[in-house]
Amino acid sequence: MKWVGQPIPRLRDPVLLKGKGRFTADIAVGAMAIRFVRSPVARGTICGIEIPEGAVVFTAADITDIKPLRPILHGRNYVPTDQPILANKRVTYVGEPVAAVIAATQSEAEDIAEQVMLDIDVLDPAIDVDEALKPDAPRVHDQAPGNVLVETSLKTPGFDAVWAKAAQVVEVDIRSRRQNAMPMETRNAHAVFDHSTGRVTLYTSVQNPHPIRTGIADVLGMPETDLRVVAPDVGGGFGQKMALVPEYVFAVWVARKLEASVAWIEDRNENLIASFHSRDQHHTVKAAFDENAKLIALEADLRCNVGAYSNYPITCGVEPLMAMSELPGPYDLREYSVRTRGVTTNTCPMAPYRGVSRPVLTLSMERIMNLAADRFGLDPVEMRRRNLITEFPYKTVTGSLYDAGTYWESLERSAEVLDLKGFRERQKKAREEGRYLGIGFSVFNERSGYGTPTFAARGMEITPGYETVEMAMDPSGYVIARIGASPHGQGLETGLSQIIADELGIEPSRIRIISGDTDATPYGWGTFASRSLVLAGGASKLAAEQMRERLNKIAGHLLQAPPEEIELAGGVARRRGHEGSVEITALARAAHHQSQLFGGGGPGLTTIATYDPAGTFSNACHSAIVEVDIETGHVKIERFLVVEDAGILINPMIVDGQIHGGVVQGIANALFEEIIYDETGNILTGSLMxxxxxxxxxxxxxxxxHLETLTDASITKAKGIGEGGTIGPPAAIINAISDALKPFGVEIFEIPATPPRIRQLIREAAKEKS
Amino acid sequence: MTEKLDVTLSVNGKRYEMKVEPRRMLADAIREECGLTGTHLGCEHGVCGACTILMDDKPVRSCLMFAVQAEGAELRTVEGLAKGNELHPIQQAFWDHHGLQCGFCTPGFLMLATGVLEQNPNIGDEELVHALSSNLCRCTGYQNILKAVKAAREEMKP
Known part of the structure; x- marks a missing residue:
C-alpha cells in the first residue's frame, strides 16, 4: 500500500488535543515581562519621554549599539528604510514601539507602561495611498520625496499598435481595503540567557526561524551561532510571522543585557494595530479586446500601501512586484503596459499575507472579464473560455513559465456543478419575487513551490528558496528527518512522513520530523508561499531515496542478492521474486553495529538532500452563489464551490483543510474584515469586535x-495548496453580488463589500436612475 | 499593586491553593498558578473564546473572570478531558475529522463543544452552529470543527 494519497490522521494532533502543546507563552510562564510603550500618533517628533522613578525602561538612547532593520532590494527604484528598534527622535505610525518596560510580571509592566509619558509634537501624516502620492503630501521618509519606496514599469514593444486596434476597452478601478492576517496566537518573543554558555535561546512564534536568526544576529552584531531560535508550537502565521520585527530584536538584546529570561507576549490590540497589515491596494486597469472578445492588451496602474517601513527579509516589494508580474493570471496576454508602486505612509508596515496581492489582482481581472462579457453579450463562462490559457507550457508576457494546468477545465466543471443554466432560471424567478440571487466565477493560478531560481529574479539581497532535509535512521529502525521548513498547523509533518514512508517501506508512525529549531535543523527558509510540501517534500523524497539505496545495499549483503533487486515494503527487505526477507529494523541495527561488514559509505544511516526547483503553478476556479438583501445590504452565501488542481494530493484530508481555512479568510476579505484608519492615522478597528x-x-x-495534473515541475508531482483558498473568494463573491444587483445597475469594485457599502451603491444607482 | 488574597481553585477535580491579587484574571491563574497552559489566550477581551473553560459545567470565558470569582466552583479545562491516553469522544472526533490545524483555538472549542453537548445532547444543527459561533478559529474555516462536533454528538449521547 502507498501512504501517499491516504487521508491519514495527523501525527501531532493528540498532543494539541490534550492541551499539551507548547506555545511560546506556555514556555514563558515565570519570565520577566516586556511591555512596549507605543506611539499614540501617526507622525510626530519625540520631544521627551518621562520615565517613572525606579522603573526599568529602555528607550532609543539606551540601545545605540543596535543597528536598524534595513531590508534591501536591488533595482526597482527601491529606496531603503531604516526601521529603528525603538523609535528614535520621531514616530512614523500608531503602534510603533517607543520605549520598553521590564518588570517582574505582565501586570506590573503594564502598570508602569501607563505611567511612561511621551511628549510628541504631532505632525500631519500621510495615511491613504492616493493622498500620499499627491505632490503636497507629508513626506514619510526624507529619502523618498514622492513617498514611493519601490517602483517599476514594463511596456511590451507592440503595445501601442495593438491597443489602437481594440474593439472594446473595459476599465476597472479596484479598491482593496486593509486586512490583518490575524493568527489566533499573537506574536511573541521569549528570550532566555544561558549563564553557562552565554548563548541566548529565543522562543518565538515565527514561520522561519533561520532567517529570523540571521536578521537578529546582523543587527545585534553577534555570531549567529550564539543565538538559538526556536519556533515551538505556532498558533497560525499566514505570512504575518515571517518578517523580523523590532520586538524580537529587543527581547534578545535585553536578555543579554540583563543576563535574564524575558518575554514579550503581544496582546490582541497590539497585534491588530502594530503587527503587519496587507492588501491595501488600488488598481486602475484597462483591458483591450478584439471583436471576438479576445483580450489583446492590458494597461495597469497598481498602487500598494506598504506602510511606514519595508519588511525584512522579503521587503516592501512583495505586494507591488507580485501584483505586476502576475496580474494577467490564467489569461492569455501578449501586450502589457504596467506601472506598479509601493507607497509609504504613516501606517502599520505591510508584510505578506496568505495569497499576497493575488486576491486583489484576481479581483481586478475577474471583474474585467465580467464587465467585458456584458459588453459583448456573452455569458461569463464563454467570455473566459475565449481567453483562458489551454496550451502548456506557456511563457507569460512577464516571463513566467506555466507548467500544465486545468484553467478551462476547472471553470467548465464549476459551471456544470452549479448548473449555470438552471441557476439563471431560478435567478429570474427569484427576481420576480423581489429576491436577488447572483452567481460569480473566479479563475486563477498560483505560483507555488518555488526556489532560488524564481526568487533570484526578484532582486532581494536575501534570496530564499532551497530546502534541505537531513535524515537518519537510528539503530531501532526509526527515522528522524530534520527540515529547514517550519510548519505551524499545516500538518506538514504528516505529509512528509507519508512521502518518506513510501520510499523506505515503513509506516509513517516510525518517522519523526524535527522542525523549528536552529540548533537542530539545517538552514532553510521556513514555511510560506505555498512551498513546504513541494520543497521540503521534494528534499525528503531525495534524502529517502539515498537512504533506500543504503538499505538496499545492506539488505543485498545479508540476503546475498544484488542491491538493485531489493525492494523495501511493509517493514521488510526482500529480493524481488524470491523467498526470504530481512526486517528493516535488522538492517538499521546492522548498519550501526556491524558496519565493518558493508564497507564504503561509512557506518550508520544518514543522508542529506536539498531541493531547489523553479516552481510550479497550481490553479483553481472558485464560484459562489449569493443572495443579497437589498433592504439591508446583507449578503448570504448560498453555495461556495472550489474546483482546484494542486497535482497529486499527498494527504487529501489535509488539502481540504487548507482550502477550507483559506476560503474563509477570503470570504472575510470579500465581505467583513477591514482595518480602518481615520484621517489622523488612528486605528478605529483595534479589537476583534x-x-x-x-x-x-x-x-x-x-x-x-479536485483535478490532478501530473506536473514535471515538482518531483513529488504535488503542487502548493496553502494560499489558493484565500485567492479566489473576493472575485467570486464580488462577481456574484454584482450579478445579483444587475437590475439596479450596481457593480462592486471595493472590498470588503460591507452592508453599508452595498446599500450606498444601491441608493446612488437609484438616484442616478431617477 | 494591591494586597494578595488567598484563593483555592478546583480544576479538573484537583485543588490549587494560591495567593493572587484581586485583579488576577482566572485564565492567568489557571495558566500560571495551576500550571495548566492548555487554556490559551487569544484576545483577552472576550471575543475569540480560546480561553473557554467549563465552570460548574457551563462554558465561560476565563479571560473575562477574576480568579477570586471562581472560588468554590468546579472548573474543567482541556487537560481534564482525556483519561490518560484515552481521548475524550470530543477529542477523538476532532482528530478523526481534522477539526484542528494550528491547535491554538482548539482547547477553547473542545470545552465549548463539551459544555454544549453535555447540556443538550440532542441539540439541533442550527442551534449547534449558533453555539459554536461563540469562538473564533483562523485555520479550519470551521467546516471540520462542525463535522467533528456533530460526530461527537452521536458518540456522547447518553
Whole structure:
C-alpha cells in the first residue's frame, strides 16, 4: 500500500488535543515581562519621554549599539528604510514601539507602561495611498520625496499598435481595503540567557526561524551561532510571522543585557494595530479586446500601501512586484503596459499575507472579464473560455513559465456543478419575487513551490528558496528527518512522513520530523508561499531515496542478492521474486553495529538532500452563489464551490483543510474584515469586535472537487495548496453580488463589500436612475 | 499593586491553593498558578473564546473572570478531558475529522463543544452552529470543527 494519497490522521494532533502543546507563552510562564510603550500618533517628533522613578525602561538612547532593520532590494527604484528598534527622535505610525518596560510580571509592566509619558509634537501624516502620492503630501521618509519606496514599469514593444486596434476597452478601478492576517496566537518573543554558555535561546512564534536568526544576529552584531531560535508550537502565521520585527530584536538584546529570561507576549490590540497589515491596494486597469472578445492588451496602474517601513527579509516589494508580474493570471496576454508602486505612509508596515496581492489582482481581472462579457453579450463562462490559457507550457508576457494546468477545465466543471443554466432560471424567478440571487466565477493560478531560481529574479539581497532535509535512521529502525521548513498547523509533518514512508517501506508512525529549531535543523527558509510540501517534500523524497539505496545495499549483503533487486515494503527487505526477507529494523541495527561488514559509505544511516526547483503553478476556479438583501445590504452565501488542481494530493484530508481555512479568510476579505484608519492615522478597528473575523455562522459549506495534473515541475508531482483558498473568494463573491444587483445597475469594485457599502451603491444607482 | 488574597481553585477535580491579587484574571491563574497552559489566550477581551473553560459545567470565558470569582466552583479545562491516553469522544472526533490545524483555538472549542453537548445532547444543527459561533478559529474555516462536533454528538449521547 502507498501512504501517499491516504487521508491519514495527523501525527501531532493528540498532543494539541490534550492541551499539551507548547506555545511560546506556555514556555514563558515565570519570565520577566516586556511591555512596549507605543506611539499614540501617526507622525510626530519625540520631544521627551518621562520615565517613572525606579522603573526599568529602555528607550532609543539606551540601545545605540543596535543597528536598524534595513531590508534591501536591488533595482526597482527601491529606496531603503531604516526601521529603528525603538523609535528614535520621531514616530512614523500608531503602534510603533517607543520605549520598553521590564518588570517582574505582565501586570506590573503594564502598570508602569501607563505611567511612561511621551511628549510628541504631532505632525500631519500621510495615511491613504492616493493622498500620499499627491505632490503636497507629508513626506514619510526624507529619502523618498514622492513617498514611493519601490517602483517599476514594463511596456511590451507592440503595445501601442495593438491597443489602437481594440474593439472594446473595459476599465476597472479596484479598491482593496486593509486586512490583518490575524493568527489566533499573537506574536511573541521569549528570550532566555544561558549563564553557562552565554548563548541566548529565543522562543518565538515565527514561520522561519533561520532567517529570523540571521536578521537578529546582523543587527545585534553577534555570531549567529550564539543565538538559538526556536519556533515551538505556532498558533497560525499566514505570512504575518515571517518578517523580523523590532520586538524580537529587543527581547534578545535585553536578555543579554540583563543576563535574564524575558518575554514579550503581544496582546490582541497590539497585534491588530502594530503587527503587519496587507492588501491595501488600488488598481486602475484597462483591458483591450478584439471583436471576438479576445483580450489583446492590458494597461495597469497598481498602487500598494506598504506602510511606514519595508519588511525584512522579503521587503516592501512583495505586494507591488507580485501584483505586476502576475496580474494577467490564467489569461492569455501578449501586450502589457504596467506601472506598479509601493507607497509609504504613516501606517502599520505591510508584510505578506496568505495569497499576497493575488486576491486583489484576481479581483481586478475577474471583474474585467465580467464587465467585458456584458459588453459583448456573452455569458461569463464563454467570455473566459475565449481567453483562458489551454496550451502548456506557456511563457507569460512577464516571463513566467506555466507548467500544465486545468484553467478551462476547472471553470467548465464549476459551471456544470452549479448548473449555470438552471441557476439563471431560478435567478429570474427569484427576481420576480423581489429576491436577488447572483452567481460569480473566479479563475486563477498560483505560483507555488518555488526556489532560488524564481526568487533570484526578484532582486532581494536575501534570496530564499532551497530546502534541505537531513535524515537518519537510528539503530531501532526509526527515522528522524530534520527540515529547514517550519510548519505551524499545516500538518506538514504528516505529509512528509507519508512521502518518506513510501520510499523506505515503513509506516509513517516510525518517522519523526524535527522542525523549528536552529540548533537542530539545517538552514532553510521556513514555511510560506505555498512551498513546504513541494520543497521540503521534494528534499525528503531525495534524502529517502539515498537512504533506500543504503538499505538496499545492506539488505543485498545479508540476503546475498544484488542491491538493485531489493525492494523495501511493509517493514521488510526482500529480493524481488524470491523467498526470504530481512526486517528493516535488522538492517538499521546492522548498519550501526556491524558496519565493518558493508564497507564504503561509512557506518550508520544518514543522508542529506536539498531541493531547489523553479516552481510550479497550481490553479483553481472558485464560484459562489449569493443572495443579497437589498433592504439591508446583507449578503448570504448560498453555495461556495472550489474546483482546484494542486497535482497529486499527498494527504487529501489535509488539502481540504487548507482550502477550507483559506476560503474563509477570503470570504472575510470579500465581505467583513477591514482595518480602518481615520484621517489622523488612528486605528478605529483595534479589537476583534471591530475587525469582524467571521464565525461559523457567517460561512457556508465549502464544496470541493479536485483535478490532478501530473506536473514535471515538482518531483513529488504535488503542487502548493496553502494560499489558493484565500485567492479566489473576493472575485467570486464580488462577481456574484454584482450579478445579483444587475437590475439596479450596481457593480462592486471595493472590498470588503460591507452592508453599508452595498446599500450606498444601491441608493446612488437609484438616484442616478431617477 | 494591591494586597494578595488567598484563593483555592478546583480544576479538573484537583485543588490549587494560591495567593493572587484581586485583579488576577482566572485564565492567568489557571495558566500560571495551576500550571495548566492548555487554556490559551487569544484576545483577552472576550471575543475569540480560546480561553473557554467549563465552570460548574457551563462554558465561560476565563479571560473575562477574576480568579477570586471562581472560588468554590468546579472548573474543567482541556487537560481534564482525556483519561490518560484515552481521548475524550470530543477529542477523538476532532482528530478523526481534522477539526484542528494550528491547535491554538482548539482547547477553547473542545470545552465549548463539551459544555454544549453535555447540556443538550440532542441539540439541533442550527442551534449547534449558533453555539459554536461563540469562538473564533483562523485555520479550519470551521467546516471540520462542525463535522467533528456533530460526530461527537452521536458518540456522547447518553
Amino acid at each position: 471591530d475587525f469582524i473575523p467571521p464565525t461559523m455562522s457567517e460561512v457556508p459549506t465549502i464544496e470541493i472537487e
